[in-house]
Amino acid sequence: MSASHSETKSVVSNEDLPCYRVDADGVPAAAEQEAQAGIARQLAEPPAWLALERGVIPAERIRKVPVGPTLLLGFGGSALGARAALEFAEVAGMRPGPVRILDAVDPAVVKDALEWATARGASVMVVSKSARTIEVLTLLEACLARDLRVSTMISDPDPGGEDTAPIRARVRAAGANTLELEIPPEVGGRWSVFTAVGQAPLRAANLDPMLLTGAAMRERDRMRATGSAELARSIAWRGAHPGPFSVLWCYSEVLMHFAAWVQQLECESLGRLREDGSRVGELVCPLRGPADQHSVAQLLLDGPQHGRVTILDFDDDESGIDAGELATLARLRIVEREATRESMTLPTRRLLVRDRGPATLGALMLHHMLETAIVAERMGIDPYGQPAVERIKRGIRARLG
Amino acid sequence: MSASHSETKSVVSNEDLPCYRVDADGVPAAAEQEAQAGIARQLAEPPAWLALERGVIPAERIRKVPVGPTLLLGFGGSALGARAALEFAEVAGMRPGPVRILDAVDPAVVKDALEWATARGASVMVVSKSARTIEVLTLLEACLARDLRVSTMISDPDPGGEDTAPIRARVRAAGANTLELEIPPEVGGRWSVFTAVGQAPLRAANLDPMLLTGAAMRERDRMRATGSAELARSIAWRGAHPGPFSVLWCYSEVLMHFAAWVQQLECESLGRLREDGSRVGELVCPLRGPADQHSVAQLLLDGPQHGRVTILDFDDDESGIDAGELATLARLRIVEREATRESMTLPTRRLLVRDRGPATLGALMLHHMLETAIVAERMGIDPYGQPAVERIKRGIRARLG
Numbered sequence: 154m155s156a157s158h159s160e161t162k163s164v165v166s167n168e169d170l171p172c173y174r175v176d177a178d179g180v181p182a183a184a185e186q187e188a189q190a191g192i193a194r195q196l197a198e199p200p201a202w203l204a205l206e207r208g209v210i211p212a213e214r215i216r217k218v219p220v221g222p223t224l225l226l227g228f229g230g231s232a233l234g235a236r237a238a239l240e241f242a243e244v245a246g247m248r249p250g251p252v253r254i255l256d257a258v259d260p261a262v263v264k265d266a267l268e269w270a271t272a273r274g275a276s277v278m279v280v281s282k283s284a285r286t287i288e289v290l291t292l293l294e295a296c297l298a299r300d301l302r303v304s305t306m307i308s309d310p311d312p313g314g315e316d317t318a319p320i321r322a323r324v325r326a327a328g329a330n331t332l333e334l335e336i337p338p339e340v341g342g343r344w345s346v347f348t349a350v351g352q353a354p355l356r357a358a359n360l361d362p363m364l365l366t367g368a369a370m371r372e373r374d375r376m377r378a379t380g381s382a383e384l385a386r387s388i389a390w391r392g393a394h395p396g397p398f399s400v401l402w403c404y405s406e407v408l409m410h411f412a413a414w415v416q417q418l419e420c421e422s423l424g425r426l427r428e429d430g431s432r433v434g435e436l437v438c439p440l441r442g443p444a445d446q447h448s449v450a451q452l453l454l455d456g457p458q459h460g461r462v463t464i465l466d467f468d469d470d471e472s473g474i475d476a477g478e479l480a481t482l483a484r485l486r487i488v489e490r491e492a493t494r495e496s497m498t499l500p501t502r503r504l505l506v507r508d509r510g511p512a513t514l515g516a517l518m519l520h521h522m523l524e525t526a527i528v529a530e531r532m533g534i535d536p537y538g539q540p541a542v543e544r545i546k547r548g549i550r551a552r553l554g
Numbered sequence: 555m556s557a558s559h560s561e562t563k564s565v566v567s568n569e570d571l572p573c574y575r576v577d578a579d580g581v582p583a584a585a586e587q588e589a590q591a592g593i594a595r596q597l598a599e600p601p602a603w604l605a606l607e608r609g610v611i612p613a614e615r616i617r618k619v620p621v622g623p624t625l626l627l628g629f630g631g632s633a634l635g636a637r638a639a640l641e642f643a644e645v646a647g648m649r650p651g652p653v654r655i656l657d658a659v660d661p662a663v664v665k666d667a668l669e670w671a672t673a674r675g676a677s678v679m680v681v682s683k684s685a686r687t688i689e690v691l692t693l694l695e696a697c698l699a700r701d702l703r704v705s706t707m708i709s710d711p712d713p714g715g716e717d718t719a720p721i722r723a724r725v726r727a728a729g730a731n732t733l734e735l736e737i738p739p740e741v742g743g744r745w746s747v748f749t750a751v752g753q754a755p756l757r758a759a760n761l762d763p764m765l766l767t768g769a770a771m772r773e774r775d776r777m778r779a780t781g782s783a784e785l786a787r788s789i790a791w792r793g794a795h796p797g798p799f800s801v802l803w804c805y806s807e808v809l810m811h812f813a814a815w816v817q818q819l820e821c822e823s824l825g826r827l828r829e830d831g832s833r834v835g836e837l838v839c840p841l842r843g844p845a846d847q848h849s850v851a852q853l854l855l856d857g858p859q860h861g862r863v864t865i866l867d868f869d870d871d872e873s874g875i876d877a878g879e880l881a882t883l884a885r886l887r888i889v890e891r892e893a894t895r896e897s898m899t900l901p902t903r904r905l906l907v908r909d910r911g912p913a914t915l916g917a918l919m920l921h922h923m924l925e926t927a928i929v930a931e932r933m934g935i936d937p938y939g940q941p942a943v944e945r946i947k948r949g950i951r952a953r954l955g
Contacts, residue, residue, distance in 0.1 A: 229848025244662045256845045258887045259807045260877040261645045288844060291886050298879070342848075397798040397860040398837055406660045417849030424853025434857030436799055436850070438839040443689060444657045446946055447630025447743075448818030449837070452825025454942035456835030459798040478699070479661040485692050485954075486659045492949030496942070541855035541897070545847055548893030553886075 170507055172372065172516035174468065175383050177390040177502035184389035189380055191388065191527035196377050200526060200537075201339035205370050208337055208348030215352055215362045217332050219304050222273035223252045223357040224266060226292045227280035227350075231307075232256045233417055234346030234518065235280075235354035237410040238365055241514045242358065244407045249358035251275075258288050267299055276304035278357060280350055282342045284308035284318030287549060293323060303329045305357075307349045310335045341537050343418050346518055360511070368515030384520050387504070388527055394500035396460035399435045400453065404442040404466035404490045407509060412439035412465065415521055422525045422536035433532050435460070442466075443489040454498055461500040466490055468505035571908055573773065573917035575869065576784050578791040578903035585790035590781060592789065592928035597778050601927060601938075602740035606771050609738050609749030616753055616763045618733050620705050623674035624653045624758040625667060627693045628681035628751075632708075633657045634818055635747030635919065636681075636755035638811040639766055639912050643759065645808045646910045650759035652676075659689050668700050677705035679758060681751055683743045685709040685719030688950060694724060704730045706758075708750045711736045742938050744819050747919055761912070769916030785921050788905070789928055795901040797861035800836045801854065805843040805867035805891040808910060813840035813866065816922055823926045823937035834933050836861070843867075844890040855899055862901040867891055869906035 195203065202208075225235065232254045242249045251273065255266045269275070277296050281289045284306075293303070303324050311321060311333070324331050334349040345351075347369050352362035361367075376384070391399070399419070401412040416437040424434030440449055442464070453462060466487075469475050473483030494501055507513050529536035596604065603609075626636065633655045643650045652674065656667045670676070678697050682690045685707075694704070704725050712722060712734070725732050735750040746752075748770050753763035762768075777785070792800070800820070802813040817838040825835030841850055843865070854863060867888075870876055874884030895902055908914050930937035 228845055233849070256848075257807055257842070258844060258883045258890075259805075260880040260884050262807045263880055263883055288886065288890075291882055295880060295883060397858065398839070400837075404660075406658050406663045413849070420850045420853035420857075421848075424855070424857035426856040432856060432858045434853045436801075436839060436853060436857070436861070438799070438837060441658070443659060444629055446943065447657075447822075448634070448814070449821045450946060451940045451942045452821035452835045452837060454825070454945065455827040455833060456821075456825035456837070457798065457833045460837070476661040479664055479696060481692055482659045482664055482696060483661050485689065488953045489659075489689075489946075489950055492953055493946050495949055496946045539852045541852045542847065544855065545851060545890075545894050545897045548896055549890055552889045552893055 171381065171383050172513050172520065173383060173504055173506045175386050175390070175502060175504050177386060179393055179500065180386055180389045181393060184392050185385045188385040188388035188527065191530060192376065192381060192384060192523060195523055195526055196373065201337060202341070202344035202347070202522065203373065205347050205366060205373065208340060208345070209366060210334055210349050210352055210362070214334065215356050218353050218356040219276055220250060220357060220359045222250070222270070222275035223278050223354070224270040224275045224296070224301065225252055225254045225278045225280060225354055226289050226296070227254065228256045228286060228288055229417055230342030230345055231280035231282065231350060233410065233414040234351050237414050238351060238355060238511050238514055239358055240407055240410045241509055241511045242360055242364070245509045245511065247360055249360055252354050252358045255292060258291060263292065263295060267295060270296070270301055271299055275301065277301050278305045278307070278353060279303055279320060279324065280307045281320050282309055282336055282345065284320040286320070290320050290323065293320060297327055303327060303331045305332045305334065305353055307334045307336060307353055309338045343421055344522060344537070347515070355511070364511040365515035365518070368512035369519040372516035372519050381520070384523060387520070388524050390502055391461070391528065392531070394461040395435070397435060398460035399437050400440055400460060400462045401437060402440040402442050402445065402462055402464045404464065404486055406441060407467070408465050408506070409439060409441060411514065411517065414518070418521060418525055421539050421542070423529060423532065423534070424541070425532070425534040427534060433534060442493065443486065446489065446493060450493065454496060458499060462497055464490060464494050464501060464503045466505055467509060468507055572782065572784050573914050573921065574784060574905050574907045576787050576791070576903060576905050578787060580794055580901065581787055581790045582794060585793050586786045589786040589789035589928065592931060593777065593782060593785060593924060596924055596927055597774065602738060603742070603745035603748070603923065604774065606748050606767060606774065609741060609746070610767060611735055611750050611753055611763070615735070616757050619754050619757040620677055621651060621758060621760045623651070623671070623676035624679050624755070625671040625676045625697070625702065626653055626655045626679045626681060626755055627690050627697070628655065629657045629687060629689055630818055631743030631746055632681035632683065632751060634811065634815040635752050638815050639752060639756060639915055640759055641808055641811045642910055642912045642915045643761055646912065648761055650761055653755050653759045656693060659692065664693065664696060668696060671697070671702055672700055676702065678702050679706045679708070679754060680704055680721060680725065681708045682721050683710055683737055683746065685721040687721070691721050691724065694721060698728050704728060704732045706733045706735065706754055708735045708737060708754055710739045744822055745923060745938070748916070756912070765912040766916035766919070769913035770920040773917035773920045782921070785924060788921070789925050791903055792862070792929065793932070795862040797836060799861035800838050801841055801861060801863045802838060803841040803843050803846065803863060803865045805865065805887055807842060808868070809866050809907070810840060810842060812915065812918065815919070819922060819926055822940050822943070824930060824933065824935070825942070826933070826935040828935060834935060843894065844887065847890065847894060851894065855897060859900060863898055865891060865895050865902060865904045867906055868910060869908055
């Protein structure tokens, strides 16, 4: 994807600006204050993922990740954040090198990815927090059968002894001189985007590996100094409008991968069966605007009044001037977005992102991780771990024998 | 995407086999009988879209659609069906020629598509039922500014006189010798996949233009002769499990475009505000398996008991043998699908599609269109038209001045 229209604008990382602005009605002031207090608590006693310094790989080690065509094997939190970062970087005109992310086992998709990697002499990057993810292990075997080389492996630290996890054992047995990078063990997969999980793919793409992580640190420190009215309003708004689903309607296609990352973060962190038998959580459903005006809008406008809608977009000039010769299209996108917002009958807010740079994405991810942690606190649930998914995994192991 | 593993199997079009099989529990026998009656009524007095012969473009006219690189401009029903058909064809080993579908106005995406089209000397195919779709008109201008040639235009018939719709007028003013193909005026956009809307892209991709339409005709006639136990069970199952959302969980990536087509068909046809003020409809949310086991499964298992889940996949051999050297991956996909299904706490059914050929897709689409029409009949709503979307369109026109 090319994007000369934003080359000058989007690589700017202005630490003084919030990463997005929120327009939302029906936000009770008391709820906003309560959210502010929640933010302050998280920042004062940071959970493991927010102790960002612990996840930074020293420069001399991350530099050992080879720059060049890379096939990344990873699922969920091991892949979605990197995919969003590379998409932002591309559209910001940063020209990331070719990193292809494989998070499927469908032979039709896998075969195509393997052919891509073989034709380019790509190296393989394996991302699995536990070093036991069955899909990753199976993809790894397919790569090794093609004589692809594993250059980098990212996982929990090796406990040593006889406990070597199967992916690590397989990589070592393959005899490749693989760089092993670590995720702090207390940082779960979907909370790991600021660790090696985000840093190594940026390096492989020949970008500054600290683009996301550094931005998240700056944003965290800015919030410690000044709080965040936007985040508090966002949390208060969602609290005021619970429902079975939450639509993330991306008016720029560039935001679709970010929305997939949010879907994963929220569904896995907030979908919980509580001890008293009550159940919480909301289905996050990304939509694509304006295409989905022609597919889902009818249901959202006239259908049952379930759920809430977030219209996500970049905060571009309404004249479309940033888009050069395609200004008419850029302007049309904004006109459609605003006309849709005005027509909505479900609770709707607008979340406008400052620019397309990965630094902004880093700040945006930090906001959403804090939001998720604070919402979980209010629900009285633990947003870490994934008890139900473990049940599926046991079922898979039983079937594989 | 390559798919030698299915080359022999999936181009078979066995008229005697149903296009899918349904495994679902909790289906009341009476509801199944009622659905059978609904199917019989639709087939006996076919709605406009089911009078498929009317939408067939004569062979000598459809042959005038140039074969070769094509950029298709279309939104919603004008694009989603063709995209699914081309994906199925590719994976079935039919090697469709390059047809790229543009259904976005984001400059980052549009610029890339225009560069693709320019580099290949692609011709432009314009699909807009009304010949007034504002996004298509704006994309058309961008194409003409690049000196791309419009080879084919698909829309309602020209009423003649001074009523020439803007897209048609613009195409004619551009002076291109454009082939104009017609959609029967009484067939709405999302019901049009068996008309020129599906036929012309197949032709441009150097495939038999009747692949989808012919299959739908055969399936309709088969159902007239023998009914369809699968379809009746499917309708009865959904009736027994209403909810705010319906997840279409595609275990083969190949089905994702089909799921997007279903999302559009159902949301636009069934999302309705009735005269008595009641509201009906469900949000259709496609998921991707097994990737979304790592992102959404936790919510579906432990979250609130809203909605229902359809696990969609191809009915492949469980040994994975069709996938050749990637058999382990193919088998893993099926193991994961079954383990997930067993773990689900929401009402869950399995819908297994016969094979990856576009003929099967045609039959599958016919099933879903009938299902939607019959569900609408039961809800007492008109599934045609899109009253709410027209409100957004008026808002857009007002803003554009």
